[in-house]
Amino acid sequence: MTDDVQRFRLSYGDCDALGIAYFAIYYPWMERTYSSWLHGHGLRSAELAGELGAGTVGVHSEATYLAPVHVFDELTCAPVRERIGTTSYSVGFEFTRDGELVTYGRMTFACRTPEGAKTPIPQRLRELLETLRAATGS
Amino acid sequence: MTDDVQRFRLSYGDCDALGIAYFAIYYPWMERTYSSWLHGHGLRSAELAGELGAGTVGVHSEATYLAPVHVFDELTCAPVRERIGTTSYSVGFEFTRDGELVTYGRMTFACRTPEGAKTPIPQRLRELLETLRAATGS
């Protein structure tokens, strides 16, 4: 199983009473994609503070719905590069179905010392973030 | 049970391995708050097309995390007024703990005819949206 991209087929539990994917299902898949990607490159997001001297806290998440998605559709979620600032960064998530972008997600994290103060993105994490490809449309 | 505001106590299943509320849990609560509020005022979001001649599709959702929330914290989610445009609108969601705003959410909907074309917000829905109070900070 490659850890960089997640593939899944929508099931009944992912879809609401209208028969289309429930708007909230994308968020756990973003986190799964993000955490697996970090993990596949040797980092555990919950242990960044211990490993790298700075932890990250989620400060924002969002999703833009571009096309309806139905039960049994097969989706792919890939992490893409977004803004990488001094003490915070975003990661984008492209959900595609047969190559068509159906949903675009984003998670934004801020780096904090164990005491809670802002701190620069650890160098190892920054270098990893910079390896992400740009979003398709950008 | 009042339908305008949702109250819930965070449980173990709402919290991640770090012991704080998982970032994705707020989204189903936004939808529950929104749907219950509409329902309490005589509208069912899944049946708007049939009742009012225009349906709504979710086009965006987001959440901003302001303070960490822990297992057994008791939260309140209240819908608040956001932008009400011609053919689309947003609803905000204030998650508070003992009066402190801990997370702010937003869902944005667009109105569509059964054929999928943009159409104005139905008058009855617009009037209901206008009854929402403004966000605390605005």
Add this chain to the structure above:
Amino acid sequence: MTDDVQRFRLSYGDCDALGIAYFAIYYPWMERTYSSWLHGHGLRSAELAGELGAGTVGVHSEATYLAPVHVFDELTCAPVRERIGTTSYSVGFEFTRDGELVTYGRMTFACRTPEGAKTPIPQRLRELLETLRAATGS
């Protein structure tokens, strides 16, 4: 908010593409009901090991579906007394709609020392379990 019984209205996210409650939604409500009930009586299930010298691990869960439940139905989940053994116990959960039992759940826990060996149910927990009322049908 009383901690012994949970009340909630089914939302779109709780229902599958068939328009009835998804079979899996009852499980988090069982845990929420159980944890809130313990918490309301001064016990935190995740901290039992530290507080009472023995922790509990979930060994089984189940649900029996008696009647279909639909979006916007209002349900109540109440914990009820089940088997209380020497080193393990079960808790039942009655999900009712207007007094009608629609789903019956059960969680079974085993008590373990910090080293993982079987150990008797701590007395304080046993006494609390014994205060639960019997299931309606029993």
Add this chain to the structure above:
Amino acid sequence: MTDDVQRFRLSYGDCDALGIAYFAIYYPWMERTYSSWLHGHGLRSAELAGELGAGTVGVHSEATYLAPVHVFDELTCAPVRERIGTTSYSVGFEFTRDGELVTYGRMTFACRTPEGAKTPIPQRLRELLETLRAATGS
């Protein structure tokens, strides 16, 4: 993607505050495994009534937890053969980690006419159920 077996890596959202897999996460994976398996063999569980003249309703679900599972563990969920009766049947689900059975699940379905009366398992569905391999331990 084969549709008979599901593979997934546990993410933070799957784990509770104790750092082990939350007991409820297995249920959606059982349904995903079951629905994908049916779908991969040409059947859609939500459309069985129309396709085969008899629909199925879930009447029971359960899970037995055999070993704790942690974040980033990679699990496989495979459907296995269980009781196939006249008008109802069960499907088992083996969750394994590196070949070790960690959780065993079961879903039980009853066949109903559109009017809600008991009816035999449709022949095509019965034949498909009979192709499932037996559980490892049986």
